[in-house]
Amino acid sequence: MRKKLVxxxxxxxxxxTENAALLAAIKPALDGIEAAVCVPFPYLAQVQASLAGSSxxxxxxxxxxxxxxxxxxxxxxxxxxxxxCEYVIVGxxxxxxxxxxxxxxxxxxxxxxxAAGLTPILCVGESLSEREGGVTEAVVARQLDAVIAAAGVxxxxxxxxxxxxxxxxxxxxxxxxxxxxxxxxFIRRKLAALDANVAERLIIQYGGSVKAANAAELMAQxxxxxxxxxxxxxxxxxxxxxxxxxAK
Numbered sequence: 001m002r003k004k005l006v007x008x009x010x011x012x013x014x015x016x017t018e019n020a021a022l023l024a025a026i027k028p029a030l031d032g033i034e035a036a037v038c039v040p041f042p043y044l045a046q047v048q049a050s051l052a053g054s055s056x057x058x059x060x061x062x063x064x065x066x067x068x069x070x071x072x073x074x075x076x077x078x079x080x081x082x083x084x085c086e087y088v089i090v091g092x093x094x095x096x097x098x099x100x101x102x103x104x105x106x107x108x109x110x111x112x113x114x115a116a117g118l119t120p121i122l123c124v125g126e127s128l129s130e131r132e133g134g135v136t137e138a139v140v141a142r143q144l145d146a147v148i149a150a151a152g153v154x155x156x157x158x159x160x161x162x163x164x165x166x167x168x169x170x171x172x173x174x175x176x177x178x179x180x181x182x183x184x185x186f187i188r189r190k191l192a193a194l195d196a197n198v199a200e201r202l203i204i205q206y207g208g209s210v211k212a213a214n215a216a217e218l219m220a221q222x223x224x225x226x227x228x229x230x231x232x233x234x235x236x237x238x239x240x241x242x243x244x245x246x247a248k
Contacts, residue, residue, distance in 0.1 A: 004219065004226040004246040005160060005203050007036040007121060008233025009061060009089060010043075019043055023050040025236035026243075030056055035243045036087050037233065038121070041075055044083035052084065059087030059118070062095060065108035077116030088113050089228070091123045091143065093166045103146035111151050114158055121160045121205070121228060122147060124187075128167035136165075137186050144190065153194040160203045161187060162228040168208030170230060177217045177224075180206045184223035212241035219246045 014022075019039075026035075027050065036057040039047050047058045064074035080088060090113060091106035101109075106122070113120040124143040126136045140163070147155070163183050165175050175183075184204050192199035206218055207228035218224055226246045232238040 002201060002203060002225050003034065005034060005036065005205065006226045006229060006239075006243045006246045007038055007059070007087060007089075007160075007162075007205065008229050008239055009092070009207075010037065010039045010233060011061070011094075011230060012040060013234055014040060014043055016043070016046060019046055020050070022234065022236055023047065026240055027051060027054050027056060029236070029240045030054075030243050033243050033247045038087060038089050044080070044085065048084045057086040058083075059085045059089070059121075061089045061092065063088045063090070063109055063113055063118075065105065065112045067112070077112050077118055080118060081116055086119055087121055087160070088118050089121045089123060089162075093123060093125055093164060093169060097166070103143055104150070106143070107146045107150035110147050110159070111155075114151070114155060119158060119160060121162050123162045123164050123207070123228070125164040125166050125169075125208075131165065131167060136183060140183060140187060141190060144187065148194070153191060153198055156191065156195075156202055157198050160205060162205040162207050163187065164207035164228060170209070172209055174209040174211075174214055175206070177214075177221050180208075180218060181221040181223055184221065188223050210242060212238045212245070215242040215245040216248075219248075 038059045038061050090109040095101045110120045124140045126139040130139050188199050203225040205226045205228045206224045210227045211232050
């Protein structure tokens with residue numbers, strides 16, 4: 001049976017004081033529950049010190065595809081490993097849409113992460129116009145195919161996929177459990193045609209305005225294996241409730 005994984009994506013939020021309070025609340029409440037938080041680069045040291053030895057892992061929200069060199073403002077996989085990161089988000093819709101990251105660049109970041117021993121959380125998902133145009137599956141397939149072409153389907157045995165419909169991120173709109181399940185099932189079927197074992201074992205998270213109120217129903221779907229949580233991961237009670245719902 002696949003495990004479920006809930007990962008918080010703090011995005012560009014937080015301060016040393018706010019983070020300390022949040023971590024102090026979630027750490028004991030999630031004792032024994034596997035979860036993760038992906039935090040802004042400046043707070044990796046704080047999170048590492050706070051969560052070391054706990055059941056909560058940590059990671060980053062982005063990474064360079066380059067190993068080192070004259071790339072001002074970039075952060076390498078080796079730097080993330082220095083801070084004990086286990087996960088790194090690649091291909092988040094905000095990186096794709098706001099910063100022009102192509103499918104091919106996302107694939108290179110994915111491969112760089114894996115080469116360094118990090119587990120990439122690969123984000124895929126469609127915009128509202130793409131959903132309304134009936135091309136959701138084509139968009140998700142294209143995003144997956146870029147990674148498969150570059151790294152091979154077997155690489156997904158050491159990755160997490162997060163389906164995040166762009167129209168549901170931070171909007172308050174959430175895909176219905178049935179809508180989310182349909183895309184998750186499509187992803188698993190697509191990968192099963194290439195490698196049934198990888199497809200069956202792959203953790204596919206759902207992300208997009210997940211809250212304590214809707215977490216249990218989403219997590220109950222057969223192909224939804226946890227969540228990539230944005231705003232609710234900044235609220236201790238919400239994040240704890242979502243993690244507990246996934247763990248049941």
